[in-house]
Amino acid sequence: MIVTSWANLPYLDPHVAHDESGRAYIHNVYDTLLSMEYRGGTVVVIPWLAERWEATEGGLVWTFYLRKGVKFHYSGREMTADDVVFSILRETIMAEGMGYLLVPWVDVNKVVAIDRYTVQVTLKKPCGVFEYLASYIYVVDSEEVKKNIRCPGPYGEWCDFGKGWLMEGHRSVGTGPYMLAEYVPGSHVLIVKNKDWWGTFAPRAPEKVKIVAIIDPVPTLTLMSKRELDISTIWLPPETYEELDKIEGIDVARLRLYGMYYLMMNTRKPPLDDIQVRKALFYLFDYDTFLKLMPQHEKATSIVPSNMIGVCPFPEPVEFNIEKAREELMKSKYWGQLDKYPMDITWRAPVPGEDRVGYLLATAAEQVGLKINIEKLDWLFVVEAMTRWDTPNEIEPMWITADYPEAISMIYLRWHSSSHGTVNQNEWFTEDIQKELDAKIEDALATLNKEERLRKTCELIRYIFYLYPSIFAGDFIGFKAYQTYIEWPSARGEMVGVFGWDVEYWKMNLNLEEKARLLGMK
Secondary structure, three states: OEEEEEOOOOOOOOOOOOOHHHHHHHHHHOOEOEEEEEEOOEEEEEEOOEEEEEEEHHHOEEEEEEOOOOEOOOOOOEOOHHHHHHHHHHHHHHOOHHHHHOOOOEEEEEEEEEEOOEEEEEEOOOOOOHHHHHHHOEOOOHHHHHHOOOOOOOOHHHOOOOHHHHHOOOOOOOOOOEEEEEEEOOOEEEEEEOOOOOOOOOOOOOOEEEEEEOOOHHHHHHHHHOOOOOEOOOOOOHHHHHHHHOOOOEEEEEEEEEEEEEEEEOOOOOOOOOHHHHHHHHHHOOHHHHHHHOOOEEOOOOOOOOOOEOOOOOOOOOOOOHHHHHHHHHHOOOOOOHHHOOEEEEEEOOOOOHHHHHHHHHHHHHOOOOOEEEEEEOHHHHHHHOOOOOOOOOEEEEEEEOOOOEHHHHHHHHHOHHHOOOOOOOOOOOHHHHHHHHHHHHHHHHOOOHHHHHHHHHHHHHHHHOOOOEEEEEEEEEEEEEEOOEEOHHHHOOOOOOOOOOOOHHHOEEOHHHHHHHOOOO
């Protein structure tokens, strides 16, 4: 068995889970229609529950041909097209968890089983990236879920869609490599190997995985030194990883996620409604010092993480330069009265070191007459404030991670109007700019030809850069301490950079002899 730590225990319903621990759980317990895999230095879409697929009518109709003989956990029933149809409808209608990826595209009235092993999905509009989205269609045992639907519920004729029962952790209803064995609220989740899985396990893949919620540095250090915790959370302070790295048999993995740390600027609030002020803040951010303060980052080279497919570099240098900042401010309509427009930048209380980021920017801004206050806020308050343009702070720092490897994924998540009111977006562009931006993003997403889609993505990167919407502080590198008796592909850089996908337990190898040596048993 191995023990992995997260910020919280996962939600157990695959169509509700969304955060890091939830994504990791469902990725190992529930199979998807397609999947993504690191191969040959890049990430590609691969067959999974669907052995092959095709897009017709310019990306409007997608047909999936299913693998035969796949069995569900516990019931042992064979998965069929009816289960896939039910799962797509459930995930889209509930619109929770990863369902937000499907809602803009899937026409729930046009998802049909052509035969026992063929599913056809007709979209509301063409989508060139739907094969990526199909990697988030988690298939459930429709008969088991239907037997446990409780009425009344929030989903119309589907009542609660079986959500209450699944969230209680009675059993898993997927086909994945691991299956739920035990759920103790507030304590742990235990998953065990699915002996009937259709896929292939690594030769020494763990038989069991215990999932716990530990983010405190002290117990993490204690448990890992005793070999009672195998993989740490990603949310420890940098100095804790340094201490863990000193312990024999423990290394720190640097996980290249599709993530970036943004300082998002509200373009409707003065003085940030002036593009010259926003550009000045570009020059007022000390990027090199930021990387020292927050070592879980690398230098940003674009408006999206540099490891994404289709990324194009900044069209002009991004640098810390006080004099250039002053020159931009002198062009703004607020020059000479900057003292009348103080700005607030958020420090999310639980985030280690984020206050230092605010002070870094505020100190530089003071040299050119800008006043920036650091405001310590509870996370839930920040989430609520960002639902409207007039309630969040002028500058909101945020880590954002994309859902699939193409750069358009991050662009859509960050700057499409569908992200208004979420923590993914604080820019609140004018109506005219947002309308033009939406049209460009939607055009790229609808493009089935990958080469053409990437060309349009590159043009979008240039267009967004010159809006100066955010300070692109750095690419996010997730640190996780792990025991070296675990052979972990992600620690070698062989991973899909999606939150939670770094732990594919079926691909890990566990060296029990090395563990015994470290415990002093040999």
